[in-house]
Amino acid sequence: MKKKLSISDIARSLNISVTTVSFILNGKAQEKRISDELVKRVQTFIDEVGYKPDSLARSLRTGKSNIIGLLVEDISNPFFAGIARQIEDNAYRKGYKILYSSTDNDLEKTRELIQMFRDRHVDGYIIAAPQGLEAELNALIEAGRPVVLFDRTVEGVDTDYVGIDNYRSTAEAVQMLIGQGFKKIGMISLASTQSQMKDRRQGYIDALAEHKLPEHLLEIPFTENGEEISAAIDQYLDSVNIDALLFATNYLAVNGLRAIYRRNIAIPKELAVVAFDDNDVFELSNPSITAITQPVADIALASISMLLERLTSPRRDKAKESQTEILNTSLKIRRSTGGTE
Amino acid sequence: MKKKLSISDIARSLNISVTTVSFILNGKAQEKRISDELVKRVQTFIDEVGYKPDSLARSLRTGKSNIIGLLVEDISNPFFAGIARQIEDNAYRKGYKILYSSTDNDLEKTRELIQMFRDRHVDGYIIAAPQGLEAELNALIEAGRPVVLFDRTVEGVDTDYVGIDNYRSTAEAVQMLIGQGFKKIGMISLASTQSQMKDRRQGYIDALAEHKLPEHLLEIPFTENGEEISAAIDQYLDSVNIDALLFATNYLAVNGLRAIYRRNIAIPKELAVVAFDDNDVFELSNPSITAITQPVADIALASISMLLERLTSPRRDKAKESQTEILNTSLKIRRSTGGTE
DNA sequence: CTGAAAGCGCTTACAG
């Protein structure tokens, strides 16, 4: 393994200054009126010896890293894994790399992660934020590091956001259930004040209220693991009398289905079921499970596009107003609510 | 946002040299016999003003980045997402960050990724390698960047490896099917010469041969998307007469189940089914699907442990022999093969 | 015990 070449090695070999090499490397040859002939000579030589500028040194000097920090709730959750995959594809295509981590919705952990990311001069952020992150997010933005939030907004933070209409999509699912004749509709949500959870709960509550139907809401703490969630839902099923059940996230639904199957409850005869976020499990379950489907690819694409726009636009545009993009969900009606698919 | 402090700001404020500050920062106070009193004074001040050394500058100087490169086939595949999650947890706990990417088993893409990672001075690598990556992997190792392979070995590359016994786990599944009375056993695998695929196919082939049973093997190119996979399997089901079917990966199984359900084939009455890699889909399907289960957490833990060991051990140990860790799978027998769970 | 200085590999204002 030969030693890594540096820009001064190149300059020395070619008997020119590092300045000239650097200008050529950074596409400033025109601007600096370096002769076409010299440019060609340098480029040929660089290709020949396989020289690559050290991006770390460049970052130290310029303050830019071409790295994007991605903070999701949990990379092993199919919703977030799907988003991550699409963001990654787009970012790499534009020459950006992704440093990622799972927050577990843990505020302290997230703070540390942001500190570490800042420390690595991460250029910009795409974040599904836990509650209470206002100060850190605003500090990031003030420091000139653009932040795109997705999945949930954070009060007091004025920045780009990509999400869905949680209130309406949930309300529509409840209305669909009511339309099918279900009257005792329960909901399993997270005990969380995050915007997306609040909106999903409120959509459920208001849709019921409109028809003067009773609420049966269970809120489960985020930290509980799968088995604990199943147990909590099992207990809930003991205590309520319902004929339909709406889950506020995909993993609540997965663990809820475990509890339902264990109790040998017939879907949809004894209990109709609706999940939030579609995935293979719901499609291939028997009966298949109705799901409120988020447009994962579009969410990812909108998030990375907004971020790259901020990152690549000239300085003076940085202060432009923050954008919000609300994408459409679709309600996939399947057998679990009397559908035929 | 106040300007970021540097080590010389600290030194100046305290009227000492940057050397002393640096030694204290790096835990060399003892070794350099700096007075306890001074150490305390410096630490107190640093905490007070919230100074954090710039890790980029440190990396440039030391050649270490505390970043691990993780290359998986596809982060949205639950098997790899699960591994990624566990590796991440362990790495962050030890002060390492993760730069990740999905290779899509694409050799050219993977080469570029490795080049980009090297360029960022990534300290070490955990890789599920595509075919043909020998040269790049060996170059990495020669350059002193440890590499841990997982899921599949690469011929001609002598380095740490974590995996399972693909041959035996597949053979056992086939034997189980034979034991249950199935005699016309098919297999859907990838058209791939990767070690794990070859071993799974061979396990299937040899187990059948032992009982003088015929093969019904379909090999599907990696690049095909879900719909194409389902279609290929649908066609396969048209052309063979089988009573049991083994899938070589989780997404082959998921797409195969789609085809099977569409054809309204009764599981296990008309067709028994076994998947590779367990996940929620197989557990919650009705009937539930028998799966060869990989120990995801253990694979992740072994991989990151081996890498950290190389990364943190003193120089002279670097040349120590490469390790191989083969972990146990378990065959989860469910209703799709006549089980009762 | 502590400090002045070189150097990691770049970029860029300044000067010619």
Next chain:
DNA sequence: CTGAAAGCGCTTACAG
């Protein structure tokens, strides 16, 4: 059109 030099923020051999 091109170059010498400062500086990004660290670490560490060398000297005292």
